Amino acid sequence: MSGRARNGRVVVLTGGVGGAKLVLGLCHALPAEQVTAIVNTGDDFTHLGLAVSPDIDTLLYTLSGKANAAQGWGREGETWSFMEALRTLGGKDWFLLGDGDLALHVVRTQRLRAGERLSRIIADFATAWGLGAQVLPMTDDRVATQLETDEGLLDFQDYFVRRRCEPRVRAVRFAGAETAAPGPGVIAAITDPDCRAILIAPSNPYLSVDPILAVPGVREALGQACAPVLAVSPLIGGKAVKGPTAKLMDELGVETSVVAIAEHYQGLLDGLLVDGGDAAVDLGLTHAFADTLMLTLGDRIRVAQAALQLADQVRQ
């Protein structure tokens, strides 16, 4: 049973940049075909009439080797003629759409308008780019992450990109989540008896992971999963690597610490992988330490292996 399980699939709940690094590491630590990513779509929005799925696309670019690693988002070798021309027309230019990047948005928009499901479209993109891993949107329904801030209610991209995370956040909402259905394959992947481990990627817990957990059925499925559920802490030495995690935790009245991360995922986790730079405190939870900063591909593989090792340890 244990041997069988170790050859089984690994499921990752993930947001964009940070989570994509772990998924890439997993795809090298394991045959990529054994990796299933369940991806946040709470950041998805319609811009200039185009359906944009930032986290899914970051994952597609990362796994296919097309990501701009230095920039942290978008495509390597991207060109910007569209944005330049858009500016001459007085078009909204606060959200950057690269020329090559537009292909995903244009094709996705066309197919969604024709009535196709996001999950089908993303599966086709992954196939077209030869990805071994499965990339599953958390839902095919519309869930919109929104922030209650001192500037009023803001849509995610409005907050994150246009306002550069500057407004103070009082609460995070996932509009539409209560009536959303998990995407095809999401619950089956989590409850698969052959699943070796379910990992929560080191993405922002409040903005990137919580939307996935807000989809009805996902939390329950995690509770019933045969596989151990592990999180990789998004904090490194008590700080967020990138993005608004620390600022947001502060504004939500939560201490920026791995204890708070453990508490946030309370009841869900069988284990937590913690950065070596974080103090060893009582987490009330099985945990292990590793250097979780993922700058190189080697780092990503190492963190993936550490997470799998902790999973196998918890399972035994």
Next chain:
Amino acid sequence: MSGRARNGRVVVLTGGVGGAKLVLGLCHALPAEQVTAIVNTGDDFTHLGLAVSPDIDTLLYTLSGKANAAQGWGREGETWSFMEALRTLGGKDWFLLGDGDLALHVVRTQRLRAGERLSRIIADFATAWGLGAQVLPMTDDRVATQLETDEGLLDFQDYFVRRRCEPRVRAVRFAGAETAAPGPGVIAAITDPDCRAILIAPSNPYLSVDPILAVPGVREALGQACAPVLAVSPLIGGKAVKGPTAKLMDELGVETSVVAIAEHYQGLLDGLLVDGGDAAVDLGLTHAFADTLMLTLGDRIRVAQAALQLADQVRQ
């Protein structure tokens, strides 16, 4: 009256490339603010979910100095990252959409979907690019040029781009024309008592000018116009400069000659500007000769001036 008229507006019925050259010449021969282009929209189509208006865009690019003169369509200095990425997704790549060019299509599509009229959108594009000339779509309604061919009924771009004008054409149709209304300002421009001349550009009479004439009210307005109606022949030495004009005339059983052009516009014209290389035959119509090949800006201004001179001569 004559002096007043000579300071009046000049209206041009035009398609894309060839016609745009004449309009550009007029915008240099006159204050650009005195030029009104009524543009064919029969080639407009939806590609990858984007609303594309090839003739209007060619005119916008030509008048704003953004056109790729060597290529004959699209933008100067265009990049092609979108098409490259689209191909990796297995997307339809028979119609080339340049990266910068996409800005017009994306903004137009978004605004049309929001319920705005094409004429309003194009007016805003022209304003954004500082164009003096008025660019009026022939209609805000959907008119689709279609070709009855030996391969069946083909949409214009299917015939023109995908099938490279290879199928034999039996007839040309303008689907939707019978219920289309002239775009805002179209009839007023044609019947304006201060109009100095109405020119039919040297565009393809069957594919680019006939759709405009098929919009109910346009032909009648031309008949009632105070200004003389002149055409610039699209033939040079009995041949078309570019595109399928000659092949099409042959397939429609029409001799490729300036006589046939005069007959095609029978009842509409007060004069015809003919290329110097074309035989001086009896056209039953006031005409003048000029070198109508428009390779340089100087050529374009010269042809525009020759057309205006003929108009003033006819008017007297």
